[in-house]
Amino acid sequence: MSQIELDVRNLKVFFSTPQGNFLAVNGINFQLHRGETLALVGESGCGKTVSALSILRLLPEPPAKITSGEIIFAGRNLLSLNAKQMREIRGKEIAMIFQDPMTSLNPVLTVGQQVIETLLRHKSLNKKEALKISAQLLGKVELPSPEEKLKQFPHQLSGGMRQRVMIAMALACEPKILIADEPTTALDVLIQAQILELLENLKNETGMSMLLITHDLGVVTEIAERVMVMYAGEGLETGSTKDLLDSPHHPYTKGLISSRPHLGSTREKGQRLTEISGSVPSPHQRPTGCAFHPRCDWSTEQCKTQKPLLQTPNQNRQFSCHLQPGSI
């Protein structure tokens, strides 16, 4: 087993809003190994982004509050660090790229001004040196004519180019971990393929670990080695990507896989897609017992009252369900 880069243990994140209080993340556990890509998959509101933001302590407090858990990185619990210590980690050790590159870049600063910011903050460089490195970084993310791009503003770039700039900024200090929150969701399918390939290449080149947040199982198969499926703030199933997609143990995982039409699957006339009934529960009204039971075809009385324990059928697989592995 390779070395553990990041260890998240029993993380709970609480939100207090005018509509009431709720747990957005309800005790999740996962390990990110060195050099691997782990995907957190789930629908909107399942807590995947909140989990990622907690790692970098980027959640606004209040309304958010991390009520329990540990996030161990390089022997230290990130949750016990003060603001100054956290600043040394953000951008330098752990970097992040966001879904929408248009809103996460500053529209009134040039690309160059934004890329050098991280370099100047974390490395003892002067502006000229930083700009030189920035141009190299833009070249590394395969942007044509990097020197020229440094002088341009975000609105002069296309969506795909902006995301490349975001990636260049994230990689500026050679972080050990890159958190990518829906990095291709706002992009067209051809550009998505380019960005995924770039991320994969950069990861192999630098040996960093990547935490990928996505709702798209297709993207997961392209670049993630392991995957954790989340629902209503909990991790329902974790395993290696191929294994988990070939033989899901949790009914929700199975539902997610089969509710998508697969390219090339021969369509028989009138054949319907397998659907997951109902809708994602509101965080204010988390169902009792197993959170998935109102939508689950296999649900029993036990599921309504009792929260399932984590089962570990083999060392690479964990899932939390009352069903035995292999019964769906």
Place this chain on the structure above:
Amino acid sequence: MTDSPSFLEVRNLKKHFPPRKIILQNNTAPVRAVDGISFTLKEGETLGLVGESGCGKSTAARTLLRLEIPTSGSVHFKGKNLASLSETELRNQRKEMQMIFQDPFSSINPRRKISDVLREPFVIHGFKENISEAVVKLLDQVGLSSDYVNRYSHEMSGGQLQRVGIARAIALNPTLVVADEPVSALDVSIQAQIINLMMDLREKLGIAFLFISHDMSIVEYFCDRVAVMYLGKIVEIASSEEIYKRPAHPYTEALINAVPGIESGQQKQKLKVRGDIPDPSSPPQGCSFHTRCPLKEKQCEEMEPNLKEVASGHYVACLLKEG
């Protein structure tokens, strides 16, 4: 073209938007959002319109319904030229041509109750009796209980609200429904529900669909025929079975290849496309795809390809497939 009036016939439809006037800049070229597209649709048939954002697929749909005034070209719906109709005639015709929008939260008025949203089509078209019963029946058809009549849009989930959007579109028994990315704003587990609902309604009511999407796997699943658009033009059109098995245009092939697949193991020979879609106000000379095409030849920079039939009902606009 034959004389027999087909259900929907679009001929050389163009929609150019005038350039924005920017002070001190000589930007005079119009944006050619839709630049001469032609296709036909049979009764009860589903045509998928695919392409990247900015390729003109939504403008094509809006122009076809005359929500935009076309720059040139014609749209014949059941033999009538929509461009020649007066406002009143057009309004009457619209009973038969409806639209489902991408984001139900922005296409359904948040200040009105669901019952009012669904009453509106009937009121506009002069129905006076039994509207409340009709509304309840509509909700039932889209799988919502009658309890929803007094709700507002913020009290519903995206999937439920999209069902209301579909109910509104089928209220007046249309024969043609244009669905513009109807599931792309929804969660994965809800998408299947909505696709299934539209398939059921299509079968029950015999509606012809123009289905606009960028999701190649949903299009394959839902559509009988597929048209691929690039920079305002249709570059390939064929039955969905044919186009996915034997894509003839390099752009179509790249789109299909780029779909990240759950089917692990099968490493496809990937045709990769570099760069971004060009600015539609100054499209490249020759074949508009040549700037990104991995198979580009010299002739592609000079000559503009036209749609040619390569197999029965399979048309492609690519110089490499000619001769």
